[in-house]
Amino acid sequence: MVPPNPASVVTPKRPPSTRRALRARLAATALLAASGLLLSGCAAPASAGGAAGTTEPECVGTELPFGELELTAHPREFEGPSTACLADATLPVVDVDEQPELPVTLTDASGAEVTIESADRVLALDIAGTLAATVHGLGLGELLVGRDGSTGFAEAADLPVVTHDGHSISAEAILALDPDLVITDTTLGPRAVLDQLRDAGIPVVTTTRERSVDNVDEIITEVAAALGVPARGEALATLVGDELERVNAEIAAAIPADPAERPRTLFLYVRGDANVYYLFGEESGADSLIDAIGGFDVAEEIGWVGMRPITAEALVEARPDLVLVMSGGLESAGGVDGLLERLPALASTPAGEHRRFVDMADTEILGFGPRTPAVVEALARAVYAPAQSGPADATE
Structure with missing residues (x-):
């Protein structure tokens, strides 16, 4: 798997002309990478999700309690x-009338201090599709401009895929979408691509890579903080927590x-x-x-x-x-x-x-x-x- 990113300094703010030049140069580099000359995937399982570009199959369960x-x-x-x-x-999507309050400066899960000035074009990428689902659950799905191959919920089906081989991000595909914020963790790589995005002046926020039933609220809080919507984050964490408590109580009666x-x-x-x-x-x-x-x-x-x-x-x-x-x-x-x-x-x-x-x-x-x-x-x-x-x- 891709090793954790080291803490980095605040993403430098560059003049628009400099950022455009950097992105053009990086796009050219990424084109070579896409041809297999520079990028290589890890040898771990291809993905915790499905094949890139797929969406969930039709599978409807009973509605009986x-x-x-x-x-x-x-x-x-x-x-x-x-x-x-x-x-x-x-x-599930929260109904909270809170608009992103930006700019915001935070210390992400990698220990890096990151300043986010805008979140109008967002990429939320990880190997399980968790982060994009969380953005949507916060009621901000319209901000997403692309997705990873494991994001398969129907609401994201039309978004372009920026990963390949399930676990590798493409700098070329990301730069083409011109995001002003990338939220990710350490499950996708290569790490050099994320460094290239930072060099292009794109804020990259790293969330915890831990995934379990018990830390969904932590992930929600981190994503909400990056988008400048803490109240939405609190509401979604409460909604999910209450529903999980109900489900756990019902299942407990069935466990031998x-x-x-x-x-x-x-x-x-x-x-x-x-x-x-x-x-x-x-x-x-x-x-x-x-x-x-x-x-x-x-x-x-x-x-x-x-x-x-x-x-x-x-x-x-x-x-x-x-x-x-x-x-x-x-x-x-x-x-x-x-x-x-x-x-x-x-x-x-x-x-x-x-x-x-x-x-x-x-x-x-x-x-x-x-x-x-x-x-x-x-x-x-x-x-x-x-x-x-x-x-x-x-x-x-």
């Missing part, structure tokens, strides 16, 4: 795959009281066409999803930290009852049958024997933005009420 669903009595023993679908794919009855769960990142199979463990964000739906976190038990290529030995030791995967990843491996054929060790686990896989759209499952409560609820439906969760035959 969770408490009215018919729950499976023994979630560890259920057989067959299911798909987690959002009951409502619409992004006996820990031994809770499904042993792991998150597998799959890109079958590239022969990439990663187990997402502790501190990856996937662990917080497993905890939120009441699963037994197998990665914690076997001491698996971060995101690392899976091994046959780890799968045998893990003995999962349930495997969470991205829908696109599962499809790339040839569905459940194809994945079990590619990973024989997985086929010998309880999850493999019962074909117990829960998939969810690549651009949703690890988004950790304003839709986090809806994502958690959709996953819980697919685990505890699989017959009422979504199109279970989608990945057969």
